[in-house]
Each structure stands twice: as structure tokens, then as C-alpha cells.
Amino acid sequence: MSVRDFTPDEASVADQLTKLKAAAGSHSPSLLTLREQLPHLDIAVDACFISNPYATQLFLDHLQRELIDTGAIRDVLEFYPSQNEVIAELLASQLGIGPESLFVGNGAIEIIQALIHNVARRRVLVTLPTFSSYYEFAAGRVEVAFHTLSKDDEFRLDPEEYLARVREVEPDMVVLINPNNPDGSYLPHGDLLLILDGLPPEVTAVVDESFIHFAFEDLNLDIRSVIPECEHHPNLVVVKSMSKDFGIAGIRAGYAVMHPDRVGDLLRNGYLWNSNGLAEYFFRLYCRADFLESYDLVRKQYILETQLFYRQLAKVPGTRTYPSMANFALVEILDGVSADLVTQHLLVRHGVYVRTCSDKIGLDGEFLRVASRGLRDNQRIIDALGDVLGTG
Amino acid sequence: MSVRDFTPDEASVADQLTKLKAAAGSHSPSLLTLREQLPHLDIAVDACFISNPYATQLFLDHLQRELIDTGAIRDVLEFYPSQNEVIAELLASQLGIGPESLFVGNGAIEIIQALIHNVARRRVLVTLPTFSSYYEFAAGRVEVAFHTLSKDDEFRLDPEEYLARVREVEPDMVVLINPNNPDGSYLPHGDLLLILDGLPPEVTAVVDESFIHFAFEDLNLDIRSVIPECEHHPNLVVVKSMSKDFGIAGIRAGYAVMHPDRVGDLLRNGYLWNSNGLAEYFFRLYCRADFLESYDLVRKQYILETQLFYRQLAKVPGTRTYPSMANFALVEILDGVSADLVTQHLLVRHGVYVRTCSDKIGLDGEFLRVASRGLRDNQRIIDALGDVLGTG
Numbered sequence: 163m164s165v166r167d168f169t170p171d172e173a174s175v176a177d178q179l180t181k182l183k184a185a186a187g188s189h190s191p192s193l194l195t196l197r198e199q200l201p202h203l204d205i206a207v208d209a210c211f212i213s214n215p216y217a218t219q220l221f222l223d224h225l226q227r228e229l230i231d232t233g234a235i236r237d238v239l240e241f242y243p244s245q246n247e248v249i250a251e252l253l254a255s256q257l258g259i260g261p262e263s264l265f266v267g268n269g270a271i272e273i274i275q276a277l278i279h280n281v282a283r284r285r286v287l288v289t290l291p292t293f294s295s296y297y298e299f300a301a302g303r304v305e306v307a308f309h310t311l312s313k314d315d316e317f318r319l320d321p322e323e324y325l326a327r328v329r330e331v332e333p334d335m336v337v338l339i340n341p342n343n344p345d346g347s348y349l350p351h352g353d354l355l356l357i358l359d360g361l362p363p364e365v366t367a368v369v370d371e372s373f374i375h376f377a378f379e380d381l382n383l384d385i386r387s388v389i390p391e392c393e394h395h396p397n398l399v400v401v402k403s404m405s406k407d408f409g410i411a412g413i414r415a416g417y418a419v420m421h422p423d424r425v426g427d428l429l430r431n432g433y434l435w436n437s438n439g440l441a442e443y444f445f446r447l448y449c450r451a452d453f454l455e456s457y458d459l460v461r462k463q464y465i466l467e468t469q470l471f472y473r474q475l476a477k478v479p480g481t482r483t484y485p486s487m488a489n490f491a492l493v494e495i496l497d498g499v500s501a502d503l504v505t506q507h508l509l510v511r512h513g514v515y516v517r518t519c520s521d522k523i524g525l526d527g528e529f530l531r532v533a534s535r536g537l538r539d540n541q542r543i544i545d546a547l548g549d550v551l552g553t554g
Numbered sequence: 555m556s557v558r559d560f561t562p563d564e565a566s567v568a569d570q571l572t573k574l575k576a577a578a579g580s581h582s583p584s585l586l587t588l589r590e591q592l593p594h595l596d597i598a599v600d601a602c603f604i605s606n607p608y609a610t611q612l613f614l615d616h617l618q619r620e621l622i623d624t625g626a627i628r629d630v631l632e633f634y635p636s637q638n639e640v641i642a643e644l645l646a647s648q649l650g651i652g653p654e655s656l657f658v659g660n661g662a663i664e665i666i667q668a669l670i671h672n673v674a675r676r677r678v679l680v681t682l683p684t685f686s687s688y689y690e691f692a693a694g695r696v697e698v699a700f701h702t703l704s705k706d707d708e709f710r711l712d713p714e715e716y717l718a719r720v721r722e723v724e725p726d727m728v729v730l731i732n733p734n735n736p737d738g739s740y741l742p743h744g745d746l747l748l749i750l751d752g753l754p755p756e757v758t759a760v761v762d763e764s765f766i767h768f769a770f771e772d773l774n775l776d777i778r779s780v781i782p783e784c785e786h787h788p789n790l791v792v793v794k795s796m797s798k799d800f801g802i803a804g805i806r807a808g809y810a811v812m813h814p815d816r817v818g819d820l821l822r823n824g825y826l827w828n829s830n831g832l833a834e835y836f837f838r839l840y841c842r843a844d845f846l847e848s849y850d851l852v853r854k855q856y857i858l859e860t861q862l863f864y865r866q867l868a869k870v871p872g873t874r875t876y877p878s879m880a881n882f883a884l885v886e887i888l889d890g891v892s893a894d895l896v897t898q899h900l901l902v903r904h905g906v907y908v909r910t911c912s913d914k915i916g917l918d919g920e921f922l923r924v925a926s927r928g929l930r931d932n933q934r935i936i937d938a939l940g941d942v943l944g945t946g
């Protein structure tokens with residue numbers, strides 16, 4: 163395997179990329195930032211960004227027909243959206259839970275912030291690799307302990323080992339992302355229930371299901387959420403971003419299901435108008451049977467294309483693709499080539515933007531996180547990766 | 555003056571209104587909630603809602619031309635917006651301050667929540683009447699003391715009296731909304747500087763300038779913000795909603811200028827992606843000279859129409875309209891008719907939605923807060939009020 167040298171022009175762009183990445187901390191610079199800072203760079207595929215593009219189109223079609231063509235968009239943007247509790251009430255009926263168990267957030271990130279700042283008291287146990295905000299928001303407030311998944315086990319979490327780690331670390335909060343970000347490993351529903359039942363009753367279990375719509379246990383491709391378990395587990399908190407499955411990260415919409423006392427504690431002192439008008443419009447769509455029916459079709463189409471993509475990725479020489487039930491997969495670059503270098507080459511030479519995982523703690527090796535972006539774009543990613551690694 | 559009885563149908567609607575208002579706490583039910591819960595009610599003018607409708611139209615024109623007609627709206631809704639600090643950097647250059655002094659919020663309400671929860675330590679001094687969140691967010695966390703303005707002084711704040719009250723109460727945070735909500739009273743720039751200079755150095759001064767674009771000190775109609783004072787007053791925090799002056803409450807956009815250490819404290823542990831895609835688009839517009847030039851025209855047009863409206867309101871018999879430099883005015887209902895009843899009659903019989911102030915603490919009497927909504931709608935408000943009070 164060989165990665166050719168950059169031309170001087172390419173090297174200069176690669177240098178700027180390194181600086182922008184450093185400025186974005188443990189996240190990636192947004193597409194907008196890249197386009198602004200590097201206007202000559204032609205970004206053809208944003209495989210850094212983990213969302214279902216078909217669902218985005220479905221939402222845009224509704225927006226066009228129902229808000230733009232009718233002029234109703236004015237009311238949505240001009241007036242105050244409904245208060246948090248009003249939106250919770252309509253969403254709760256869709257989720258089949260009581261509205262007093264629902265907290266609606268300005269994206270899941272606001273909920274993660276609220277949980278780490280208001281619910282965690284002493285020590286949070288986070289599985290590695292992970293989404294960095296879970297430990298970054300804790301810095302200087304509560305301790306963070308880790309349970310590290312191994313690539314040798316394909317990042318699979320063993321329930322017994324996990325519960326042993328809980329007993330050892332004695333956290334008051336544990337965080338499980340299922341499927342996990344950034345590796346896509348999936349904890350089967352039954353295993354997750356084992357863990358929930360085995361946790362000491364005083365431990366808050368945060369289960370982040372932001373990618374659960376992409377996971378499946380049989381060919382019906384049904385969603386296996388643990389939301390119904392909240393009724394029996396007063397310490398379970400289920401966090402859900404709508405950015406990934408519905409492809410609307412720019413709208414900022416998320417929710418969490420938890421014990422009514424916790425929702426009450428959060429709402430007592432704030433979060434009054436934390437949903438914007440378009441988020442409210444989305445949540446109202448999400449409560450409509452006609453929208454959900456269309457959505458389920460694009461969800462399943464996307465899952466099938468995504469799993470096909472992973473099988474193709476697995477064939478790129480010089481790499482190893484790990485099993486994933488999320489809409490992204492970890493691709494390990496073998497033979498000592500750095501993930502940062504491959505990322506730069508993919509972007510500079512092919513306009514393919516993937517997520518280098520060089521900043522991810524608990525990942526031993528050189529990894530890219532590659533998102534599934536639809537059939538045509540996925541093919542471009544495969545071709546670009548083969549070309550950059552000199553194997554295409 | 556006489557208010558006629560409701561017909562049975564009207565009485566049933568009025569009853570539902572009372573319940574919806576109770577459910578909305580110390581705020582008003584949103585237009586959307588009213589429309590949904592009372593579909594037969596024809597709301598012609600939302601004078602509860604305090605924003606410049608011409609600025610809304612200006613924003614919508616840009617949105618249509620630049621995002622919808624071009625298809626660029628997809629990127630805005632699909633992808634993650636830029637991180638808080640990226641937006642702060644571009645906005646800061648427009649405000650002529652350093653980006654490290656700027657905190658960008660999901661509406662001013664998020665900033666108010668952050669200040670009350672993270673900056674206030676012991677006791678907040680709030681001027682009455684006021685925007686309720688300033689004391690509600692404090693409940694159970696920090697003490698709240700009040701400085702009550704009197705209708706006999708037309709709600710004018712006297713700087714010397716205020717500083718004496720500060721010495722008496724010994725708060726660690728004071729809140730001044732200028733112009734004040736809900737009365738519209740304006741503290742002249744010079745008086746505000748006197749207060750800032752006279753405050754003990756350890757007291758945090760929160761100045762909420764959400765309505766400052768509607769205030770003026772001479773016929774140039776220039777804006778007199780205290781943002782430049784932040785440089786000399788490390789304990790000054792200037793809060794700014796964009797919902798009112800730019801007419802975009804549904805987008806949720808606000809910011810605050812404060813000492814870099816305070817911004818750092820807030821950002822260290824959160825607020826990563828708290829602006830949505832449309833808010834980012836708005837902030838980018840706000841940094842463009844061509845947009846600001848158009849905006850200043852609609853701002854001045856609206857101010858002139860608003861002040862004309864207040865002079866007409868002042869002539870409605872059976873009422874007293876208080877001087878206002880905001881885009882709403884307090885109208886006192888004289889002769890013992892309740893503000894709640896007048897509000898219901900205005901809405902049920904004329905589709906004119908105004909804000910009853912019966913839930914506002916520190917207001918002695920029966921008050922409506924009436925927003926200016928453009929020439930034609932303002933006339934409907936005047937006519938409806940005259941009719942309901944039996945004086946039209």
C-alpha cells in the first residue's frame with residue numbers, strides 16, 4: 163500500500179485542514195466552515211456527517227408543500243414556538259408515554275449537557291470509544307471513569323464484564339450509546355435489559371438511542387428501543403437525537419424519556435422556549451401517521467443500502483471495516499498509514515470528507531469513521547479510498 | 555363605560571381562554587396553541603406578540619431569495635450548524651468587540667437561564683414590573699429582591715433611588731431591562747451610565763437590551779446600547795434578544811456581551827451547538843452591510859408608526875396609556891373593568907389578541923400590554939378597544 167505525496171497546493175490545503183480540525187476541538191469542522199475557509203475545495207461527499215439523506219429529502223418535501231408553498235413559514239419563523247411542555251405533550255402521545263416523562267431538547271446535545279450538569283453527582287462511567295461530550299461536559303464537575311471496548315472483540319460489549327466494571331468503579335451514572343458512536347457496535351435488546359436489571363438501583367443509566375433507527379435484530383428491520391423500560395426502571399434515561407435518522411441536524415431537535423421527577427427538576431428552572439419553530443413543525447410531523455409511514459420506507463431503504471456499503475468497504479485492501487448497526491462504520495487503516503493523512507488525501511484529492519478518529523480516546527490504531535450517504539455517494543467513497551490507499 | 559355580556563358561545567370560548575392562559579404560566583399561550591385549541595376563533599391581530607412585522611418580511615424576503623429559490627435551504631437544515639464559538643467570532647466583528655466577550659444563545663431566554671443559574675450566587679435585584687423569567691428561574695436557587703416602579707411616576711426609574719435600594723438590599727446581581735418589559739419605560743443612556751458607575755464593583759449588572767432598537771433619544775432615532783461599556787465594567791452583562799427587533803422569535807437567536815472569563819465559564823462545559831441552521835443564517839445576514847441598511851429603514855418606519863399608535867391609544871376613553879420607548883405600551887383600564895375581561899372580549903369579538911397583565915407582579919391596577927403591529931393592524935386594535943369599552 164502506498165499513499166503518494168501531496169503536490170505543493172494540496173499540501174497547503176492539508177495544512178489548513180489540520181488547523182481547522184484543531185480549532186473544532188474533539189468534533190469536526192462543519193461543512194459550512196470548510197466551505198468558507200477553503201472556498202476552492204470541492205466537497206463532493208460529506209461522509210463525516212452521519213444522517214439519512216433520504217429522510218432529509220422527505221422532510222424538505224413536506225416543508226416545501228406545507229410551509230413554503232402556502233406561506234405558513236412566516237408564522238413558524240415570526241412567532242414564538244410553543245413552550246417546552248406543550249411540545250412534550252404532543253410528542254408523548256406519539257411515543258406512548260406520559261408527557262410528564264418527556265423532556266424536549268434543543269438537540270440531544272442540550273439534553274446531554276443538562277444530564278451531566280444536573281443529574282450526575284459524583285462519577286460517570288463512559289464506554290470507550292465514545293461521543294466526546296459525555297466526558298467533556300463532565301470536566302471539572304464530576305469524575306469520569308471508562309469501560310474500554312476492544313477492537314479484538316469488534317467493540318462488542320459483554321454485559322457481565324460491564325456489570326463487573328460498574329461494581330468496581332461505583333459510578334452514580336453510566337452512559338451507553340446504542341449503537342455506539344463511533345464504532346457502530348450494537349448491544350442486543352436482551353443484553354441491554356440484562357444490564358438495566360443488573361445495575362445497582364441508585365445508578366442512573368443513560369441510554370443514548372440516537373442511532374437506534376438504523377439497528378435491527380431481524381429482517382423486519384424493526385426498531386428496538388428501551389423507552390418502554392422507563393416505566394419499570396426509574397433510573398433509566400433514554401436520550402434521542404432526531405438529527406441522524408431524520409436528517410435534520412440544522413433544526414436541532416432531540417428528546418429524552420426519564421422519570422417525571424427528573425423532568426420536573428429540569429423544567430422547574432428553565433428550558434422554556436428551547437425548541438425553535440421548525441423543530442416544533444418537525445415534532446408535529448413526527449406525530450402524523452402519513453409522515454411516519456413514508457419515513458419508515460426511507461429508513462429501511464437506507465438501512466439496506468448502508469449494510470451493502472459496509473460489505474463493499476470490507477473489501478478495500480489495506481483496511482479493516484468493523485461490524486456496525488449504525489449509519490457509519492469504523493474503518494481501520496492497516497500497515498502504518500495515519501488516519502489523518504488518509505482523511506486529508508480523501509478530501510483534497512477526491513472531495514470526500516470522512517471523520518478521522520485520531521482524536522478519539524480509547525481507540526488503539528488508525529481509524530476513519532465513514533458515514534453511509536446513499537448509493538451513489540457511497541460508491542464515490544469506496545473508489546476514493548481505494549485510490550488514496552493505492553489499491554483502487 | 556360598559557362591557558356588554560358574552561353570548562353563551564362567547565362565554566364558552568372565554569372560559570377555554572382562561573384555562574389556556576393558566577396552563578401557560580406567567581406567559582401567554584402561543585398563537586399556534588390558540589389556533590389549535592380554539593380552531594373557530596379567528597385571530598386577526600396578535601398584539602400580544604412584540605415584534606417588528608416589517609423586519610420579519612425583510613428576513614423572509616432574504617430567506618426566499620437566498621435559501622429557498624437556490625435550494626441552499628437543504629444544507630442549512632440537513633447539516634450541523636457551526637459551533638457556538640464560530641458564530642460568536644463572526645458576530646463579534648459586527649458588534650465591534652472581541653469574540654471572547656460574546657456568548658451566543660438559543661434565544662435570550664437561554665442566556666437568562668444561564669446567567670441566573672451560573673452567575674447569580676446569592677441575591678438578585680429585579681425591577682418590577684418585569685419579565686417573569688428573571689425571578690422564576692431564580693426560584694429555589696438564589697433570593698430575589700424587588701425594586702418597584704410606580705405608575706404614578708409613569709414607571710420611570712430614578713438612578714439615585716435605585717442605587718439606594720441596591721445599598722439596602724445588597725444583591726450580587728441586578729437586572730435592568732431597558733426599555734423595560736412590560737411597561738416600556740426607558741432609562742436614558744446617561745442615567746444608565748450613572749447607575750453602572752455607582753454600583754458596588756462586586757455586583758453583576760445584567761442590562762437586557764432586547765427592546766433597545768425601538769428606543770431613541772433624538773429624532774435621528776439612533777440606538778444607544780451600553781455594549782461599549784463592557785470594556786470598562788467587567789461586571790456588566792448586556793443581554794440581547796433578536797426576536798423583537800428582527801421579528802424572528804421562531805428562529806431563537808440571542809446573544810450576550812460580558813467579560814471573557816464569564817463567557818469561558820459558560821462555554822467550558824456546554825452550549826456546543828445551541829444555534830440552529832436558520833439562526834446561523836440570520837447571524838450571517840446580520841453581519842452584512844446590505845441587510846443592515848435595509849433593516850435600519852424598516853426599524854425607523856416601525857418606530858414612527860409605533861409612536862403614532864401610542865398617541866392614538868392615549869385618546870381611547872376609559873383608559874390610560876403610559877409613555878413607552880418599546881414596541882408595546884401599557885394601557886390601564888380605568889373604572890374597575892378587569893383586564894382579563896377586556897382581553898377576552900377583544901379576542902372573542904374582534905380577534906385582537908393582547909396581553910393581560912393580571913398575572914404581572916408589582917402592577918397595581920388593571921393593565922393590558924398592547925404591541926404595535928403595523929399601521930392597519932394598529933387601527934384595528936384601537937377600533938376594537940373602543941368598541942369593547944363601549945366608547946368606540
